[in-house]
Structure formats: C-alpha cells, structure tokens
Amino acid sequence: xxxxxxxxxxxxxxxxxxxxxxxxxxxxxxxxxxxxxxxxxxxxxxxxxxxxxxxxxxxxxxxxxxxxxxxxxxxxxxxxxxxxxxxxxxxxxxxxxxxxxxxxxxxxxxxxxxxxxxxxxxxxxxxxxxxxxxxxxxxxxxxxxxxxxxxxxxxxxxxxxxxxxxxxxxxxxxxxxxxxxxxxxxxxxxxxxxxxxxxxxxxxxxxxxxxxxxxxxxxxxxxxxxxxxxxxxxxxxxxxxxxxxxxxxxxxxxxxxxxxxxxxxxxxxxxxxxxxxxxxxxxxxxxxxxxxxxxxxxxxxxxxxxxxxxxxxxxxxxxxxxxxxxxxxxxxxxxxxxxxxxxxxxxxxxxxxxxxxxxxxxxxxxxxxxxxxxxxxxxxxxxxxxxxxxxxxxxxxxxxxxxxxxxxxxxxxxxxxxxxxxxxxxxxxxxxxxxxxxxxxxxxxxxxxxxxxxxxxx
Numbered sequence: 092x093x094x095x096x097x098x099x100x101x102x103x104x105x106x107x108x109x110x111x112x113x114x115x116x117x118x119x120x121x122x123x124x125x126x127x128x129x130x131x132x133x134x135x136x137x138x139x140x141x142x143x144x145x146x147x148x149x150x151x152x153x154x155x156x157x158x159x160x161x162x163x164x165x166x167x168x169x170x171x172x173x174x175x176x177x178x179x180x181x182x183x184x185x186x187x188x189x190x191x192x193x194x195x196x197x198x199x200x201x202x203x204x205x206x207x208x209x210x211x212x213x214x215x216x217x218x219x220x221x222x223x224x225x226x227x228x229x230x231x232x233x234x235x236x237x238x239x240x241x242x243x244x245x246x247x248x249x250x251x252x253x254x255x256x257x258x259x260x261x262x263x264x265x266x267x268x269x270x271x272x273x274x275x276x277x278x279x280x281x282x283x284x285x286x287x288x289x290x291x292x293x294x295x296x297x298x299x300x301x302x303x304x305x306x307x308x309x310x311x312x313x314x315x316x317x318x319x320x321x322x323x324x325x326x327x328x329x330x331x332x333x334x335x336x337x338x339x340x341x342x343x344x345x346x347x348x349x350x351x352x353x354x355x356x357x358x359x360x361x362x363x364x365x366x367x368x369x370x371x372x373x374x375x376x377x378x379x380x381x382x383x384x385x386x387x388x389x390x391x392x393x394x395x396x397x398x399x400x401x402x403x404x405x406x407x408x409x410x411x412x413x414x415x416x417x418x419x420x421x422x423x424x425x426x427x428x429x430x431x432x433x434x435x436x437x438x439x440x441x442x443x444x445x446x447x448x449x450x451x452x453x454x455x456x457x458x459x460x461x462x463x464x465x466x467x468x469x470x471x472x473x474x475x476x477x478x479x480x481x482x483x484x485x486x487x488x489x490x491x492x493x494x495x496x497x498x499x500x501x502x503x504x505x506x507x508x509x510x511x512x513x514x515x516x517x518x519x520x521x522x523x524x525x526x527x528x529x530x531x532x533x534x535x536x537x538x539x540x541x542x543x544x545x546x547x548x549x
Contacts, residue, residue: 097123108149108188117142118301124150127275132293136276136300136441143396144185147171147245151275152186155218162196162216165236169243170268171221172261175395176372177379182247183221187251195219202226203372205412210235224252224260231267237498238267241395244292249278249285250418258288265292280418310428313436315448317464320441321409325359326463330409330437331361331389337406338382341391343367343421344412353391363389394419398428410438417450442467442475497546 096118114122119137126133127150137143151169162168167361173179182197190197198217200209202225209226213236220227220236230236243359244253244265252261274293278285281293289296318326331339343349346367353365362388364378375395383402394414405427420438427434438459440448445467452458467475 093121094121095149099128099153100124100149101156103156103193104149104153105190107191109190109192111188111314113142113145117146119143119299119327120146120149122301123147124301126297126299127151127273128153130154132274132296133276134289134293134296134298134331135275136281136298137279138279139229141245141301144182145189146436147247147275147277148182148186148189150194151219151243151245152189152195156193161194163240164216165213166216166333167213167220167236167238168241169219169245170227170238170241170264171219171245172224172227172252172264173221173247174223174257176203176223176375177366177395177400178248179223181401186219197221200226200230201372203375206230206235224257224264227511228260228263231264238264239269241268241272242373243273244268245275245277246288246292247277249276249288250280250282253282253284253288261288261292279422301478310433311424311436313424313434313438314462315438315440315459317440317466320443321523322438323441324352326439327352327409327411328356328359330407331356334407336388337407338385338402338404340387340405340426341389341405341409341411342414343391343393344414348412349391349393356389356391361389362387363390363391363539365373366395367393368395390431394423402426406434408434408436410436413438413440413444413447414450415447417447417454419542420451421454437462440464440467442471445472445475484485 093116095113096105098116098121100108120136120139120473123133123135123146127147133147135143135146137146155168158168171182173182179199181199183197186197197219198212198221200213200220200222202223204226206226206229206416210230210233213220213230227236231238246261252258274296276285276289276293276296316326327341341352343352346369349367350365350369353363356363364382366375366378370378378387378390379386379400379402383404385404391411408424408427410420410423414423424436426433427436438448438451448459
C-alpha cells in the first residue's frame, strides 16, 4: 500500500501529517499528488469526502516550500477558488495544518467579512490565497491584490462553481493570471460545461477519476417518506426525538423557510441553529463551531452546507425539501457517514416534489426505499403547485392548509398517524414504519448544488 512518504512529499509536510488523522493516502491522492508535483495540469474527478483538498494541497505546498523567499507586496503565488465561504474556510483550515512549522503563508478572503481587514492581510503578499470569486474580484478592482506573479490556479468544486454562475467571474479573474501557470481542476461531476472550462484553462491535463459520478455512498442508509408539506415539521420532530443526542443536519430549499423551521424547532425544545445566505459570515462560523463542538444537536441549512462541511458527528441527514438539482441530493447526504462512520438519510417528499424525487433516483440509478407513506397519485401530483408557487405554506402549519396539494394517494387522510402501511415501489426493499424501525437501504453520492441567494456570495 502506498504511503505519503512514498509519494515523495517534503519531510516538513510529512511531519505535519503525523499530527493529523491522515494515515494513508486515498486513491485520489495517490493518483494526483505525483502528477501535480511534476508540474502537470490536472483534472480530478472524485466524489465528496475522498480527500480532494489534500490531493491538490499537499503537492502544491511541496512546490511552494522550494521557493525559499517571501512573496512580494500584494502578490499571490497560488490561488485556490471555491464557490462557498464554508468550503473556502475548510480548505484554508486544512492547508494551515499542513503548513505548520513552515514559512508558507495561507490567506483567506470571503464575502461577509471586512474588506479592509482582508486588504491589510494581503498587503505583504501571501503564498496561498483561498477565495470565493466574488470577494476576490472586489479586491482586484480596489487594487488590493495582484495575481501577476501567480503560478498556480486551483478550481475546487468546479461543477458547483459553474452552477452558481461563476463562469463570468472566472473569466474575469483568469485575465489577471499569467498564461504560463499550473492549473488544477477538481469536480464531483463532469458536465459538458466543465469539459469546456477544462479545455479553455488547462494545458494537456492529466485526467484522474477514482469514482464515477453518482456512485452511492455505501455506508449511508437511505429512505423516502411521502408526506404532505404541512405535516413535514411534525414528522421531523418525531425523527429527531427517536435519536436524542445524535447530531442531525436538516436541508431546506430556501433561506426564509429554513430560518422559520429553525425557530419552530427551537420553540419545540431542540438545540438548533441555522446557516444560509442571509446570515453573516461571523454568524455562520459561530453556528458551525457550536455544531461541530456538539453544543447543538440540529443544524438547519440551505445548500451552502451541501459541500465543504466535514463534521464526523453527523449521524442523520434529513432532506426536509428535496433539491432542485438532483446531484445535489448526493452532496447533502454525503455530510453523514464521514471518516468511515455510518449514517442515515431520510427524504421527505410532498406531491409537488415527485419530479425531483424521480430525477434523484435517475442519478442514483436505483429507487430510494419507501419508509413511510405511499407514492403520490398522478392526479395529486398534477394538482400540486409548482416548486416556486406557494409551496407548502409555513413549517408546522395545519395539514392541508396553504399547500394546495390535496389528499394523498388512495384517499389517505392528510394526518400521518392514520396512514396505511407503506408499500415499497418496484425495485425497492421492504418498507419500515414511519419515523422509525429498521434503517433504510444503502446508496448515494456526487453532483452539483443549486445556488442560494445571489449569484456572487457576499
């Protein structure tokens, strides 16, 4: 089995790795590190949680250690772009651990923080700048940073960056970077647009793929519960009460809806926080820190948390609202079963979300086992409001009020307690009772989430 030492990394990096949980390199690291150390452009495809940060970070730092003198004022030697603040912070935290005991300087710039403080941090230059595209453009336009000496460009979670509309920002940033550079692109999926980006910005790249897009995460036990939108909050309460003391991540579709759900759960006595685009960076950081430290059991989030959050204690993921982009489901559930642990993922499906569920199952190439309720009849789905039309009313609202979704299949009353025994769909494993019982079946991973809020994060 290959070790980090056998990959030829600097002794200083190997010493830093000894103090981390990284014992042996993952497949993406084994394939990528030697190629990057040779100076090759690289396009890496790997599902979430496979160690992509170390795959590009370690060889990049190895090359920077050889320079031997500090960067010039406002200069950046290596630029890493990521689509969300949380992902930028995670990358920066990892690189800071890897560079402990070295002279390599890592700087982070994201929206929601003081521009002036970030400009001051860049005034003396930095070896590695980890940034969101929008905030970097702000600093470039103010003349607070120069990319003229940047010899390395890394695009992390490129598919998500593309989905959030950052292609124009990328073009603007690329004009500031020398053509003669090493470029690395990492993505969980490879849509056509990513291929075009690769052909534009990478020169004769090595392609590394260690897992096909959409490959299931085997240790995640999944299930779908068919439930009217008005009953979702009470069903979530039942699930949370069945697993006291176990951390859960709840995904909502909108910022407003997620915040209302957070307040409702707090009123019901749960220790809960929320992160979404309407929160400041400081608020998001504090909430994540509290969740990571076990000071809260439930975190309600929009898709800003679908990537870039690595909290090993998360045992349960609840898709309170199904995502618009089917691949994003895989990234959401990938927040559990971290570091070799097992996890559960439950999807709540209202009539208006049948289309989203079918798209998710197409990506997974298998049905998600039914663990509650029964698939909605075609006439109920047809009568349900579209995703952007008053869907669902308020969390915890009265069943059947404000959702316009009618009665469930077979005349089943809207209240979940009167539901018949769930019937598994064709190809699914036997169902279990609503909200508990035996865990669902294994599956899922890979993809690109939907933007939350503005196309350029603040």
